[in-house]
Amino acid sequence: MNEILEVVVDSQKGRVDKVLTAEFTQFSRSQIQNWVKNGHVFANGDAVPANYKVKSGDVIRIERPEIVELELIAQDIPLDIVYEDNDVMVINKPQGMVVHPSKSHPDGTLVNALLFHSKDLSGINDVIRPGIVHRIDKDTSGLLMVAKNDETHRALQEQLMDKTVIRKYVALVHGEIQHETGTIDAPIGRSHSNRLVNTVRPEGKKAITHFTVLERYQGYTLVECQLETGRTHQIRVHMKYIDYPIAGDPVYGPSGTLKGNGQFLHAATLGFVHPKTGEELLFEAPLPAIFQDTLNGLLKK
Numbered sequence: 001m002n003e004i005l006e007v008v009v010d011s012q013k014g015r016v017d018k019v020l021t022a023e024f025t026q027f028s029r030s031q032i033q034n035w036v037k038n039g040h041v042f043a044n045g046d047a048v049p050a051n052y053k054v055k056s057g058d059v060i061r062i063e064r065p066e067i068v069e070l071e072l073i074a075q076d077i078p079l080d081i082v083y084e085d086n087d088v089m090v091i092n093k094p095q096g097m098v099v100h101p102s103k104s105h106p107d108g109t110l111v112n113a114l115l116f117h118s119k120d121l122s123g124i125n126d127v128i129r130p131g132i133v134h135r136i137d138k139d140t141s142g143l144l145m146v147a148k149n150d151e152t153h154r155a156l157q158e159q160l161m162d163k164t165v166i167r168k169y170v171a172l173v174h175g176e177i178q179h180e181t182g183t184i185d186a187p188i189g190r191s192h193s194n195r196l197v198n199t200v201r202p203e204g205k206k207a208i209t210h211f212t213v214l215e216r217y218q219g220y221t222l223v224e225c226q227l228e229t230g231r232t233h234q235i236r237v238h239m240k241y242i243d244y245p246i247a248g249d250p251v252y253g254p255s256g257t258l259k260g261n262g263q264f265l266h267a268a269t270l271g272f273v274h275p276k277t278g279e280e281l282l283f284e285a286p287l288p289a290i291f292q293d294t295l296n297g298l299l300k301k
Contacts (some may be wrong), residue, residue, distance in 0.1 A: 019054050047189070078113075082283050087147070097109065167267065171224075176218075220247060249265075
């Protein structure tokens, strides 16, 4: 069970993570920031965004997640390695593979496979995410960059923060989008009713997705989505928000539609500057067979 910690704000001011760090000195600020990010911190009953400023009289509650000891083991799991050198790897992750271990997925993850493949992985993220610079959902396929040392990891993180990394996804969505391009600029935050689900909320974090129509089908549209920001479930939340949810999405889309193994969403393009050589790298990954076969079975408009 989660441990519940609660404090009533008296005269403290500032961001919620700063105030809670001063109040609960046994926890580091990074721990508290991670709890805020993952929806474990509430003000007056509502999950708070990272930039929440506390007010006098606020009742702040931390639902401290249960500490789970995970043993990282190297597993001989096949990897589709698109690129590798002494500093960085680019992996084409299959649909259905979790990126890193958790209580519900203690092994069989991309991290377990990476540990078997390489003895050199960055360690600045945390102990269960060696090498992982960014993530994609379990049932989203496609390209991920992996850092093999801390210097490379920091440099790639900076590129993500500076929004210079090229990340393009191909998605099959419900409905026939009539315009050719669009931009969705809508903040995303945790749902009030279910912290495992994200939604568009005025007080959420800034989130921007650009999309271009690639092909129209009867009842569906194939789009390319380019991320300007990288919020959890961003494309899935944004496409639902404009009433074109991703086909096969078990959380944000309608049920009982196209047969598949989850959402039809694929990280098809990844581009970044190599932290050591300065070379501009750009990678493409073809659609998985189940995705392409589904498209082949649809009627074009």
